[in-house]
Amino acid sequence: MARKAREISKSGNYYITLKGNELFVTDEDKKMFVEILEKNFATGIVHGYYLTKSEIRLVVKEGEKGISMTMKPVTTSYARYFNRTHEREGKLFADRFKSEPLETDEEIEECIKNLENDTPKKQAKPKRTAPKKKDVTKVKKTEIKIEKTEETKPIEEKKEEKKNKLPSWLL
Template identity: 35%
Template sequence: MPRHAREKGPECMYHIMVRSISDTPLLFKNDADKDKFLRLVKKYQEAYLFRVYGYCLMDNHAHLIIDAQGADISRIMHGINQSYAQYFNLKYNRRGHLFQDRFKSKIITDERYLIALSAYIHCNPKDVINFTNKIEKYKYSSLGMYLGSMRDRFAILNRGFILNMFSRNLSKAKKLYWEYICTHNTSEKVIEIAADMEFMDEKADYRSERRVIIRSFTPPEVVDFVKHYIKDYDSNIIVKYTRTNMESKSLSALLLRSVCDMTQKDICSFMGNISQSHAAKLCARGIELLRKKSEYKNIITDFVDRKIS
């Protein structure tokens, strides 16, 4: 049976769930595995500028609330899942697929659903021994960060978007949100969400006052910006065999992927018929440059801010 096209849109916010395949009962065997997954979320967040409004990692599955901010959710999750599967297979000496089918996604349609969804996700640890009556202490859920009792170790969470729906006063918002969690974790709306884990396709999306990045910039704009940003005015990224400007090529490839919404095949064609594996390596190197060189860490946000200002 052919797969149905995934419902997506530039202003969409998503409930994402990933689960391990049946012959691998544990997607995360220990805390180190959960840490690795969250580090990968952070890595791809830096490249695609999406927001995370909530998450919970259980042993055999994970939930995330992702505001794609105009990026392609399929590319985001493909990068995270593929990187985690490679890590997992190498660490545990296994081969083959790790995740059950494609990741599941459901478009969040309104504010009430978003709040109820966050409650459902944050209540997941109640089935874990030692956390039944203290779900706020489960460190692989974002609930503790919402309440201020835990720090965001991976710097991936935006809690303000949902908390502001309760109150503009942070202390009051945290109190009201916790009261909501305590009184609604068995409500009909949350039970409805729990029963809806098949993630039927949705055609609506949730619009708000969020700033969505419309990723329609052109490749020449990107290349020109990168040249001036890193002061490499003589580089030519479309010369196939040159190795003298790898930083310029890597950063350009990353921005082409992130803000121009180009596929690896598109990048191959633009940069001189390089292979798709080479394009993937350039993008990966670009991400590493963002993480390792302080002078490059804001290049994507600086490009976006400059183009829309």
């Protein structure tokens, strides 16, 4: 059976989720993911992101290439970095990324607010269940980062900075 086609957003904005097991082992892994994300969204906008050990949530505006062609190098570059750094092989992500189109500014604001409150997009109120003991110490509120588009640097400056920071095998 063929998989369902990805819904295309008229506004170019999406709520994206990526799932996996042990996506981030160190804070350096999170920093590298954000660098790769910003590098590949140089022509788009990263409104906000939320990173945990087993899930990545993004609110983004696609770049010139479209969402699939923009996310592909993000996932492959990060998986390559992670596997080399932690001396492992195989798939890092459980499945392809899931995306939901966001058409209005209200939907974008709601999703960003949900990232800040650690609430999934479709959930009106957070349902708090007792997390496993090992997750309590690793998932912290400080893992939420929200990028404001008004404060971002010009694209050319960001590209040059990122080029200097990334290892040569990722370029």
